Amino acid sequence: MPIGHARLPEGPVRLVVAEDLYLLREGLVRLLKARGFEIAAATDSASALLDALLEHRPDLAIVDIRLPPTNTDDGLRAALAARERLPGLPILLLSQYVEPVYAQELLADQEGGVGYLLKDRVFSDDQFVDAIRTVVAGGTVMDPQVVTKLLGRRSRSEPLARLSERERRVLELMAEGRSNSAIANRLFVSEKAVSKHSTSIFTKLELAPSDDDNRRVLAVLAYLMATPR
Amino acid sequence: MPPVLMDREPWTLVVIVVLTAVCGVVAVRAEQAGAHPGGSDGKDRFQVLLGRVGWPLAAALVGAAAYAAVLAMLMDLHLPDSSGTEITVAGFGASGLLASALLVTGLLVAALPSPPRTAVRWQLPVVAVVSCEALLVSGPFTMPQGRTPMDLVVGGTSGLVLALLAWWGLLWLTRPRAGGAAAGVGVGAAARAGAAAGSGAVPGPGHAFGYTFSAGRWALLLPGLVAMVGDVLGLELWVPASPANGMLVPALAELVVGLLVLAWVGVVVRRWPGPAADFVALALTGVGAYGIAQGAFGRTLVVVGTFGSPGDLMPVLPAGFGHNAAVLGGIQGAMLLALGLWLVPRTVLPDVRRLLGRAPDPALSARVQVLTETRAEAVSTAAAELRRIERDLHDGAQGRLVAIGMNLRVAEGLLAERPQEAAALIVEARHASAAALEELRDLVRGIYPPMLADRGLGEALRALALDLPLPCETEIELPERLDAPVESAVYFAVAEVVTNAVRHAEATGLRIRAELSDGLLRVEVTDDGVGGAAPAAPADPTAGSGLAGVERRLAAFDGILAISSPPGGPTIVVMEVPCP
Incomplete structure (x- = not known):
């Protein structure tokens, strides 16, 4: 079921973060907490991400594409797998590079609630937070690149x-x-x-x-x- | 003088023609089997054709002409001017004309400019033998009567001088030129065979003496080999026969057997070129020496008809024949001996050394040479890459990180007293870090594209096609991941080729096809541009990265690159890499 704009959570937005680099994960968590988000779980591998998503059913998953175990596109695969089980689960992918193919796969189910951003965008936290809110609300955010x-x-x-x-x-x-x-x-x-x-x-x-x-x-x-x- | 001499002439013609054809076929096939690239840069198809067919054919013609000339000479010797023979000038002229025509054709082709380097050596003995034979046919020897020994000496000397002149002329014609016929770019199936055999970049025959024999030499030796083997078996292809003298059936049978022998010899030569070459060299030496000895004792070993049967003199001898025949046999023996002695150091001696373990296998040496070259190139390419990466990091990300650190340090000091300025510096640091990231991202893409790491060659090529500013079709069938180094080399090779097409070809569309079959990865890039693409001149291996760089990159994996890019297009670049 597509998630419409109307669905903005009442309380604080709950997030699951998946990022294997410790410093970046901690930085992300700190930044998000400072902006009033609630972090349900912060994981460092694809399998842990899938478990956390199924367990916490967050309002949004922020996922690094490249995650252990194979350090290729495990993050994307885990996120897509979770979205199959939880249709419409909003996903915001972060990556060091953008590949249109990945954007294509993310958009394939036409349900919205997806985003694909370069990690750089985290620097300008207003833009980043706007993107989070848009995706949580079922919108679609693609990196300018x-x-x-x-x-x-x-x-x-x-x-x-x-x-x-x-x-x-x-x-x-x-x-x-x-x-x-x-x-x-x-x-x-x-x-x-x-x-x-x-x-x-x-x-x-x-x-x-x-x-x-x-x-x-x-x-x-x-x-x-x-x-x- | 029996009239049968006249009747056997058609047989001799048939044999000469068949022999010539077989020589040509064997020569061409041997040349192709050697995967001789023939400098096929697509520039001059005639040259390629000449390299493939012309030289072996020339050798075949010359070789056949030599033996036809001997035959004509034999018949000439049998022309007694007193016996009322039935041999007519026209009858004799048939074989004489054929021999001359073959000879002239062969020499003409041999004298054409820019012969391939590998074809040089075998031509020299050919010309030597042939010019002597020609002289024998037309010169003073062929008149049985009324010649003094002095005539023979003069004729023999002039024959030798002529041969030396021809030899020197060919040396001059075929001397190596700067940047000459270096091996260019391999082509399709031949290169495939070469790569599969682990000798992708080995130059054609003639590169190493021994088992890689040039076809031309075989064309010359084959008739001799046939005659020798036939004689060992008691066969004489030139046996007198006609319905009139009741010898047609035996002659036919002998001809059939002779042709079978011919075929068998061809098979032997193809399958065991090394031992066969050794045999021919030793046999020529032995028979040649024997012929000289026979000549010295006044007997003859006149070549084809009675090869190896010194006692088998001609049935009816006109006056003076014995002497002439003995001299002729001696000269013939000297020729064969010279040829044999020329061949021995190139065939028997290397084989003996190899058998004794004192010389390396030529195929192995060639492989070692290729590996040495490609390894050196791979190492220097890798070193250059590392230098580039170091430079990029140093000038880019590293410098920016230093600037960020300094800005933050200054901002730290300003924070308490002048927070406005501190904030400005921190913003600047943030921008610098974004720029550093951007540079690192580009650098990473140049080292190992993430898509290649994540999804393998097929997906990476598709992504590459999507990224191009031109429409690019893809037909990619790579079901499994290949070795990472191969994937990387092929990816960057294709990237270079399509970049070339986009930049230079004025193309409006591209197509990338990739497939893996029978352990061979084949990638084809086609554009509909203006054509005229070519690798850098082989004479200058340091020139340009471009397609030459791609070729070097692939060579490290025994891969090859072939280009078809006629002016006006389209350009097709094919890359093949064995992936066992």
Whole structure:
């Protein structure tokens, strides 16, 4: 069952953190606690993560992609496995690098409540906390680098080429999971102008228009993820 | 003088033609079996064709011509000007013309410019023998009567001079040139065979004497071998026969048996080239020496017809024939002896040394040489990589970390009194750490792409294709993980190739195909660009990283790279790496 915007937890948001580097894990926990989140568990391996998720059923899992035992993409696999058991479980992946393929796998079930960020984003904790809140609320957050890569790879395709410079910028911010008002603030334009741009984008990309922020993002991402012609 | 001489002429023609054809086929096959790359850089197909077919064919023609010339000479010797024979000028001309045509063709091909280096040595004895034979056919020896011994000496001397001239001319024509025919890029199946045999980068035949014999030499030796073996078995391919004299059936039978012998010899030569070469060298030496001795005692060992049967003189001898035949036999013996002596140090002696354990196996030495070269390249490539990484770390992340530390130290001091300034410094430190991370990420991607580590070559190639600014199809069938070093080498090789295509080919689309079958990993990158891609000149191994670098990188795994990139495109780059 898709999780709508309405579902924001009443009390403090409960998180499970999975990160194998001790310093980074402790730093994350400290930062999150300082921002009023509750840490249900902090784990350092994929199997411990899966157990913790099934046991605590948190509001969000913050997961490093690369975790023991094999130190490859165990974190992603564990998170996806947990999401199969707990549909709609919000997951925020952290990684040292972005791979569109991983974003694709994360988005595959079309349910939203997922995010994929570079670890650097933790530095700017406002942005990081915003992302956490968006994902907890069932939204979708993609790192700007993912979006740039996807747009770059699709830039030669016909419909994208029809977008104006401003529309491309709006599309990028949209894919990063920002709301119309956030986009308006960012671009120093009115919210009305943003919604005009987005209608135009949907028309040009032949996507069904939608009021729902999250579905809008999913539609855009689905479009970008499609194998280029 | 029996008239049968005239009637046997068609048989001799048939034998000459068959012999020539067999020589050509054997020579070409032997050359191909040697995986001779022939400098196939796709630039000059004619040169490649010449390297593959031309030289062995030339050798075959010349070899056959030599023996045809001997035959013509024999018949000429049998021409008594007093006996009212039925042999006509036209009848004699048939074999004489054939011999001359073969000879001229062979010499023409041999005289073409830029012969491959490996084909040089065998041409020298060919030309020597052939020019002497030619002189014998056309010169003063062939007139049985009215010649003094002085004529023979003059003719013999001029024959030798001619042979020496031809020899020197060929040496001059084929002298090594700077940056000459270094082994280029291997091609498909041949390279596959080479790689499977663990000798992927071994140059073609002629590189090492011994078991890797050049086809041309075989083309020359084969007729001799046939005649020798046939004679040992009591067969004479040139036996007189005709329906008229009732010898057709025996002659036919002998011809069939002779051809079987020929085939058998071909098989022996192909299967056991080393021992066969030793045998030929020793036999030529022995028979040659025997021929000289016979000549000295006034008898003859005239080559083909009565090879090895010195007592078997011609049925009816015109006056003066015996003397001429003895001189001819002596000269013939000298030729064979020279050829045998030339071959012995190249065949028998290395084999003997090997048997005595004093010389290494040539295949083993070639392998050792290849390994030494590729290891040196791998080590220096790895060292260069380490230097690059060290430089990148030093100039990038390391410097930034120092700056971050300094900023934080200053901020620490300012914190109590001027918190505003301290905050600014801390923000700066945070930005610097983000930049350092970015640099480290790029560096890691260049050392070992995370996708390769996480998901293996297939997925990494797909991700690579997704990252390209051009549409790139992928057809990848790699069900299992390969050895990490192979995956890494192949990944970076493909990355380099597609980068080239994107940068230089003006392509609008790419395709990457990868498959693993029979222990061979094969990756093909095709673009629809302008073509004209080529590895750096082999003459300059230090030149460029590019495709030459890719080739070196793959060579460390016995892998090869082949390029087809005609002007106008498309460009196809094939990489093959054995993955046992």
